[in-house]
Amino acid sequence: MVDAATGVELTHLASLYHDDVMDEATLRRGVASANAVYDNSTAILVGDxxxxxxxEIIAGLGAEAVRIQAQTFVRLCAGQIQDDRQAPGDTEPMAYYLQVLADKTGVLIATAARYGAMFSGCTDEQVETLREYGELIGIVFQLSDDILDVTSEADDSGKTPGTDLREGVATLPVLYARADDSPANARLRELLAEPLTDDTLHAEALELLRAHPAIEQARAHTLRLADQAADLARRLPAGDARDALEALPLSVAQRSA
Incomplete structure (x- = not known):
């Protein structure tokens, strides 16, 4: 189990090195990012x-673990590629967005939960329940993160409020705001149509979006998925572990409250 956990965490860390290069980030968890301290090439190579x-570590756990690791890696990369692109014209934007979150974040948490179940002697049914649970936890985490991108103030973590707006990323609050075709929302819809590189327009859009019902709609959506994850946890045998797993989704969702 320690090897499985180590393999997942190293995969997570590697993805963060690559994310920071793609995002041109200068901070990671409050300290200078590897790409800022060294350079992009070094950060990419260390991620690799x-x-x-x-x-290498996962290979020692058997062929099934290796297959899961490979599938996880493929989905991580696919999700990151899709995250940099708008939903195709024939795709429903909300469904596209949630699938991106499942791929770029949910799958890694799903694999962590899946390995934990596999290597602790759970039944096949319990392994699948925990895989589904983990994927939902990852989606809920990312949804709350995207809400915080709108609602939070600047801090020393390296996250600047409204980064997604500036880059034209259609997160859940933006999708709900775009769906509001009332006359009172015309100005916000106009601003959300393009990336907001102008500081004045960006500040205006951020203020309007923070006051829009889309924020509460996004929070309610996040809580619904958290409830689904908690329901999955309730299928597991009673005990302290289940209690912790049942409480975790709401805790993750309420980061954005």
Missing amino acids: LLFGRAS
């Missing part, structure tokens, strides 16, 4: 090294 080391 960590992916390789994770795969």
Whole structure:
């Protein structure tokens, strides 16, 4: 189980190195990012090294674990690629957005939960329940993160409020705001149609979006998914572990409250 956990965490860390390069981030968890301290090439190579080391560790757990690791890696990359692109014209934007979150974040938490169940002797049914649970936890985490991008104030974590707005990323609050075709919302819809690189327009859009019902709609959506995850946890045998798993989704969702 320790090897499985180590493999997942090294994969997670590697993805963060690559994310920081793609986002041109200068901070990670309050300290200078690797790409800022060294350079992009070094950060990418260290990320690759960590992916390789994770795969080496997982290889010792058997063919099934290796297959899961490979599938996880594919979905992580696919989700990140799709995250940088708008939903195709023939795709429903909300469904596209949630699938991106499942791929770029949910799948890694799903694999962590799946490995934990596999290597602690759970039944096949329990393994699948925990895989589904983990994927929902990942989606809920990302949804709350996207809400915080709108509602939070600047801090020392490296996250600047409204980053997604500036980049034209259609997160859940933006999708709900765009769906509001009332005359009173015309100005916000106009602002949300394009990336907001102008500081004045960005500040205006952020203020309007913070006051819009879309924020509460996004929070309610996040809580619904958290409830689904808690329901999955209730299928597991009673005990302290189940109690913790049942409480976790709401705790993650309420980060955005």
